[in-house]
Amino acid sequence: MVSFHGSQTTSSTATLTHSPIYHAIIQAGPRLKPLQQVHARITVTGSGRSRSLITKLLSFAYAATSPISYTRALFFSIPNPDTFLFHSLITLTSKFKFPQESLLYYRRMLLANISSSNYTFSAVIKSSADLMTFSIGKTIHCHVLICGYGLDTYVQAALVSFYAKSGHVGIARKVFDKMPDRTVVAWNSMISGYEQNGFGKEAIGLFHLMRDSGVKPDSATFVSLLSACAQVGASGLGCWVHEYIARNNFDLNVVLGTAMINMYSRCGNVIKAREVFYSIKEKNIVAWTAMISGYGMHGHGSHALELFSEMRVNGPQPNTVTFVAILSACAHAGLVNEGRRIFASMRQEYRLEPSVEHLVCMVDMLGRAGHLNEAYQFIKDMPKEPAPAVWTAMLGACKMHKNFDLGVEIAEHLLSFEPENPGHYVMLSNIYALAGRMDRVEKVRNIMIRNRLKKEVGYSTIDVDQKVYLFSMGDKSHAETNQIYQYLDELMGRCREAGYIPASESVMHEVEEEEREHALRYHSEKLAIAFGLLKTGPGVPIRIVKNLRMCEDCHAAIKHISVIANREINVRDRLRFHHFKDGSCSCRDYW
């Protein structure tokens, strides 16, 4: 590697662009080999005395593939790098997603006593966010304050994004609230921060605040907003975004389009999702995968398979995420042979190594379909100890097919290496309850109480007139609680007359029969449905989003409600969609 000794002066821009070496760099472009050839020329001719040439060379090298070892060596060959070189390197490495390199140069810059600007600060904060290094980011925040950049718009927006990406939404909001002049990017950072941390409702709330404060949303705002709508099932607002985009002639680029596909799919409208998918001009693998996944969560396995085949002919190469989506679609539609074939093709045709997610899909697919032995053998054949998620899928299959012995064995195995996971205890308890072993159910419950392990709280949301309402089990916080409960009692009475029998084993703890029925009756989804039926006119479909899986009792009850109330009811639970109509569910009870 060449060294650049002596006191180098930076050529003026005019001299630089007239240099034949400069033209050779431009011609080489972001290709490592040709750049290295130009570098050799620089070495031989001694033109390396020009720092600008080296900086230009570096900028192209970063745009090339796998440039790290080369560019790093190039950098370390330069004695006393100047401010300009450091700034270029930090912004380039951050831009081209080499966050570790970016922080390395920042450290060297500090050691060389060269001060940072708002450009370098925003770049290294972004790098800390990409690297998920909270302590480094916090330290840089201190540097920012010491150096007097605490009120710089760009730096602040980067900080908001950094804190949100590291899961500290509260701190992000504090930084955001302190900003004197909030740009659209700052709003977007905070909205996206909420959405990505699972605070969809807060993201939507902040969007309304943004509009009230007169800041015009842009395409990135809508991408995050659509994701938030998808999260909480805010179909009304999601449709409004679609109309707004059309009315204001926004370009439906692939990122915005994909967010829209996801919103429509997760809000229950797979037909609209499909329309958007076909209207995107330049569809990439993410868009194709989103659409396949949309079909999958609605149980449209054959549509997912058709699209997957179409993609193999007309579309981009599937990636590992695509395979998760298609395998999951096969699992939910009971398409076992197709799933087996696709799983085999991953390695054979696409040279993609299956990861935990793919193995989980396979166990889930085989298990759901009742091939418990094959699923178990599939796990046993794995070369190393399977991840807990694989066993969890197997446990789910045991519960589904009421295989008590195997279920207990697996639950105990899971608990031996994840003793703090309340989900496993709940599952074990459910399996005991199915086998009528209420003494064991009580025992599991006591262990949970002793170890202070809490079951995740279930809740359901419903969108009425562009407003999202949330219900938890036995919720009495709503203004119209009395009416809701009265109507629900009436509905359940009519369900009973129509032949519905409460599935009391869905209640975890051991209580008297009457009390168990009472606990079932006020599950969050039933309350949300009663509210929806009261608040919307005849024929309007009811759309519910539940954070956990629906219990068997609710599934059975909603089938009856769809007949009694003569209404289409769509429920998205943690795993998939259930479209209830005329007494049956689109999942054909396969869930």
Place this chain on the structure above:
DNA sequence: TTAGGGTTAG
């Protein structure tokens, strides 16, 4: 020249 955006299992 800076800051913000889409897809995946249980």
